Amino acid sequence: MTNRDLLLKIRDLHLEGRSDETWQQIVNGVDLDLHKGEVLGLIGESGAGKSTIGLAAMGFTRDGVRISKGSVEFDGIDLTQASASKKRSLLGKRIAYVAQSAAASFNPAHKLIEQHVEAPVQHGVMSKAEAMADGIELYRRLRLPNPEEIGFRYPHQVSGGQLQRAMTAMAMSCRPDLIIFDEPTTALDVTTQIEVLAAIRRIVEEFDTAAIYITHDLAVVAQMADRIKVLLKGDEVEEADTRTMLSAPKENYTRSLWAVRSFQRPAKPAPAADATPIVSIQNVTAAYGKIDVLHDVSFDIHAGRTVAVVGESGSGKSTTARCITGLLPPRQGVIEFEGEPLPRDYRKRNKDQLRQAQMIYQMADTALNPRKTIGEIIGRPVQFYTGLRGAKKRERVRALLNQIELEPDQFIDRLPSELSGGQKQRIGIARALAAEPRFVICDEVTSALDQLVAEGILKLLARLQDELGLTYMFITHDLATVQAIADEVVVMKEGEVVEHGPKAQMFRPPHHPYTDLLLSSVPEMDPDWLSRMLAERGEDNIGDAAVVRM
Amino acid sequence: MSTLIWIVLVFAALVAAGWVFRFAGQTVTGRPYFRDMEMTTAFGYALGVFTIGVGVWLYFFVEQAVFFRWAVQGFVIFALAAWLFRLLGRHVGTEGTRKLFRHMPLTASFGILMILIYAIVAIFAQWLAPYGQEEVFAQVNVLPGGDPAAGGDPAHPLGTDQIGRDLLSRLIYGAQNTVGIAFATTCLAFLLGGSLGFLAATIGGWLDNLLSRAVDVLMAIPSLIFALLLMTIASAWAGSQSGMLTFYMVIIIAVIDSTRVYRLSRAVGGNIVVMDYIEAAKLRGEGLGYLIFREILPNAYAPLLAEFGLRFCFVFLTIASLSFLGVGIQPPLADWGTMVRDLSQFINFAAFSPLTAALPLMAAGAIALLTVAVNFVVDWMLHRSSGLKE
Structure with a gap:
């Protein structure tokens, strides 16, 4: 590595962010070296400053952020001192950026290829016709379907994974020396993610482009990066070659990140054959408007157990939950609660039926009313269902806060905006518990959280299940979470149940081909996993292409 | 026609002044702010200085510009009143209101002051007004000024x-x-x-x-x-x-x-x-x-x-x-x-x-x-x- 030229040299980089009229340090003196053709992985939890460093590597800062000290040298040019016009001549041409959400980064009013040719034409690298021809060539290399035509579609006419690849093609349009990838696959399903990962890795290798790959997912970075740098709250924790880092991390923090996926609770024994399930979904078909989105779905959930419902976006997991809660009355079929059929519409259910089934939401930000204090949020269901008032109500709220491991005195009068993501999710759990339910639906409760925080939530849910005898329906797309907490697994695809059984059986072949694809698409911590996987399945038999063929 | 020529001449002079300003800034200070300054920004500075100059000239040297002088005086008085009101708010009242006033822009304190005055005038009109609203006096069309x-x-x-x-x-x-x-x-x-x-x-x-x-x-x-x-x-x-x-x-x-x-x-x-x-x-x-x-x-x-x-x-x-x-x-x-x-x-x-x-x-x-x-x-x-x- 040392004999290759140094492309990017960041020294003692300090970044400050503005909050409440004062400047606060968000990155404290990070050094970074990147050689030509090398991929560096930046990992850390949210707030670690990885995106901010990624942008600073282009000499750019977001509004309210400034570079207070240090230098960013790109090919001998110090970007912190360079003039605006000098930076303009570099950005897009020699340095490119791929954002997390391609859907939000493309202009919805223009066709893909029109946006693709902008940079090369602006920088005078190619004529418009050449740039278009080159764009089609790049689409082909990134294995987009119909490369000749796909560029003439609008962003909303292609899928998320395709859009992310089109964005990578756009970044490649001037053959830059450096690309910053900022969580390019975080918003994608596993089967789509693998396609995008394979495409990015191939094209970066082909053009010998240097890249900074920012992510919070260790297994992903293990596939992509030559070296990994771990960040924590604006400080570097450690840096090493990918293999060294994975096999022998030096620091405790890194080890704790590595160990997150090890949490696993043993599966509970199977229920008695004649036991009445707490929730029984029988032949449910449901529709949005005239289009059926659930087809004849049936499964049982037994008391005290955790049933994980797994599938990709659009598979009908959340719709099933909406049918159970009565928000979407099913077109056909019955939902029974302890043997009694529930009214289809939640408005027709009585207070006790509503109380028994509670829900915890994916986005704690939108699930808690931002104008109410924690005490009010948890206190309302307490008062509503149990009729407790005044001091007794407050006592119950404090007990609930203790149950979710938050200090009551510290939190009861705060607003949701003053809490971290994990704390908000705990409040969501407390609100569900306040109704004293028997059955709780957890809708992707950990997918918006950092891994360490998510692990804490899973442990809390497991403990509460043991203490209160709760039954969970756990909706997720993350198979690691399923491994950790589920007793039974239901796999859904396009509104149908494709496989259903105890966890142990699910993770052992033979599988339904879709389950197989789902399981094999989850990145592993082994740096050779992607190469091995591509060799095994073939480049054309992964991701969406494989799903379509099924 | 000559007006048009004047406008063009002034515009050209302002552009030139802006360029000179930027150039002087670059050579004297060499700071990135001047180096990266757009020509439009430099023109804005020149135009601003020119407008202030015209205002000063109108205020001090043009006899007929009575309303302009009143407007300037009114503006200064209101700004001063708003500033004093904010100062008052920062030192009087509960902890909450004092904190509110600390981060308040002058425009907002002016607005609050005005709304307060209007409210007081509206509520206490009976006592504030020297006469009733329907009271008719012998002299009609008396001119203002009291002289x-x-x-x-x-x-x-x-x-x-x-x-x-x-x-x-x-x-x-x-x-x-x-x-x-x-x-x-x-x-x-x-x-x-x-x-x-x-x-x-x-x-x-x-x-x-x-x-x-x-x-x-x-x-x-x-x-x-x-x-x-x-x-x-x-x-x-x-x-x-x-x-x-x-x-x-x-x-x-x-x-x-x-x-x-x-x-x-x-x-x-x-x-x-x-x-x-x-x-x-x-x-x-x-x-x-x-x-x-x-x-x-x-x-x-x-x-x-x-x-x-x-x-x-x-x-x-x-x-x-x-x-x-x-x-x-x-x-x-x-x-x-x-x-x-x-x-x-x-x-x-x-x-x-x-x-x-x-x-x-x-x-x-x-x-x-x-x-x-x-x-x-x-x-x-x-x-x-x-x-x-x-």
């Missing part, structure tokens, strides 16, 4: 109108009538539009369609013409009871303006009802009243409050224009819109007696000042609430 040599009278500092009523008293009572009625009308419009809008957003379906189409029909008619039409009908109903006519006017303007409030609250409410916490409340079995007033409304305060400020100004101006056209607040009640109309002839005296010409401007200025003040406060509130969300 007997120039046709004034010290007993009537702002003079009297064509039937001998004291103008200062009428200006003060005008605050009570115009502002009070506008406030009541705006509140009514919000009660009506807000509750129907949230109802439509929460229930949706046929009710939403029915209400929205009804509102569309009302909005399709130009509002001032519609108000004039309805006021004509109302004046036939009210007959000689001017109190009833005022009551009808409040209802008519409130209904017309509630359509705008309905649109806003339905849109804002529509964004809030899709949130998961509303779903959670629905699944808990909460009633409609709780959903609207306890879950949705607190999250809609910021845009509604902003709209309240703007809407208040519009209502206020509508009342003033209706009065100006003769169908609004009826004499003998004092009203700023009517005053502008009655005194508008005096504007012809601007060349001879600036003070006399300023009379209709006083009523108009009272309207303008309140409108500006309310908008300043609303801007500040919006800024604050959007800042909190980050």
Whole structure:
């Protein structure tokens, strides 16, 4: 590595962010070296400053952020001192950026290829016709379907994974020396993610482009990066070659990140054959408007157990939950609660039926009313269902806060905006518990959280299940979470149940081909996993292409 | 033609001055700010300096620019008053209000000060005004200034109108009538539009369609013409009871303006009802009243409050224009819109007696000042609430 030229040299980089009229340090003196053709992985939890460093590597800062000290040298040019016009001549041409959400980064009013040719034409690298021809060539290399035509579609006419690849093609349009990838696959399903990962890795290798790959997912970075740098709250924790880092991390923090996926609770024994399930979904078909989105779905959930419902976006997991809660009355079929059929519409259910089934939401930000204090949020269901008032109500709220491991005195009068993501999710759990339910639906409760925080939530849910005898329906797309907490697994695809059984059986072949694809698409911590996987399945038999063929 | 040449010459000179300024900045300081400065920014600096120069020249060297001098003096006095008011607010009051004043821009403290003054004048008009609003004196058309040599009278500092009523008293009572009625009308419009809008957003379906189409029909008619039409009908109903006519006017303007409030609250409410916490409340079995007033409304305060400020100004101006056209607040009640109309002839005296010409401007200025003040406060509130969300 040392004999290759140094492309990017960041020294003692300090970044400050503005909050409440004062400047606060968000990155404290990070050094970074990147050689030509090398991929560096930046990992850390949210707030670690990885995106901010990624942008600073282009000499750019977001509004309210400034570079207070240090230098960013790109090919001998110090970007912190360079003039605006000098930076303009570099950005897009020699340095490119791929954002997390391609859907939000493309202009919805223009066709893909029109946006693709902008940079090369602006920088005078190619004529418009050449740039278009080159764009089609790049689409082909990134294995987009119909490369000749796909560029003439609008962003909303292609899928998320395709859009992310089109964005990578756009970044490649001037053959830059450096690309910053900022969580390019975080918003994608596993089967789509693998396609995008394979495409990015191939094209970066082909053009010998240097890249900074920012992510919070260790297994992903293990596939992509030559070296990994771990960040924590604006400080570097450690840096090493990918293999060294994975096999022998030096620091405790890194080890704790590595160990997150090890949490696993043993599966509970199977229920008695004649036991009445707490929730029984029988032949449910449901529709949005005239289009059926659930087809004849049936499964049982037994008391005290955790049933994980797994599938990709659009598979009908959340719709099933909406049918159970009565928000979407099913077109056909019955939902029974302890043997009694529930009214289809939640408005027709009585207070006790509503109380028994509670829900915890994916986005704690939108699930808690931002104008109410924690005490009010948890206190309302307490008062509503149990009729407790005044001091007794407050006592119950404090007990609930203790149950979710938050200090009551510290939190009861705060607003949701003053809490971290994990704390908000705990409040969501407390609100569900306040109704004293028997059955709780957890809708992707950990997918918006950092891994360490998510692990804490899973442990809390497991403990509460043991203490209160709760039954969970756990909706997720993350198979690691399923491994950790589920007793039974239901796999859904396009509104149908494709496989259903105890966890142990699910993770052992033979599988339904879709389950197989789902399981094999989850990145592993082994740096050779992607190469091995591509060799095994073939480049054309992964991701969406494989799903379509099924 | 020569004017055009002058404009072109000044423009060219400003461009040249801007370039020289930037070049000087680059060579003398060498800071990146000057290096990266766009030519347009440099031109802006040159233009700013030029405008200030023209202002200074007008203020000190042009004898006829009386109104300009008054405007500058007024601006300085108001700015000073706002600054002093903010200083007061920072040292008096509870911890909460003091903190509020610490982060307050000068525009907002000016707005709050003005609104306070208007409120005090409106509430205590009976005691503040030297005479009653309907009191008629022997001398008519007394000129303002209180100088007997120039046709004034010290007993009537702002003079009297064509039937001998004291103008200062009428200006003060005008605050009570115009502002009070506008406030009541705006509140009514919000009660009506807000509750129907949230109802439509929460229930949706046929009710939403029915209400929205009804509102569309009302909005399709130009509002001032519609108000004039309805006021004509109302004046036939009210007959000689001017109190009833005022009551009808409040209802008519409130209904017309509630359509705008309905649109806003339905849109804002529509964004809030899709949130998961509303779903959670629905699944808990909460009633409609709780959903609207306890879950949705607190999250809609910021845009509604902003709209309240703007809407208040519009209502206020509508009342003033209706009065100006003769169908609004009826004499003998004092009203700023009517005053502008009655005194508008005096504007012809601007060349001879600036003070006399300023009379209709006083009523108009009272309207303008309140409108500006309310908008300043609303801007500040919006800024604050959007800042909190980050």
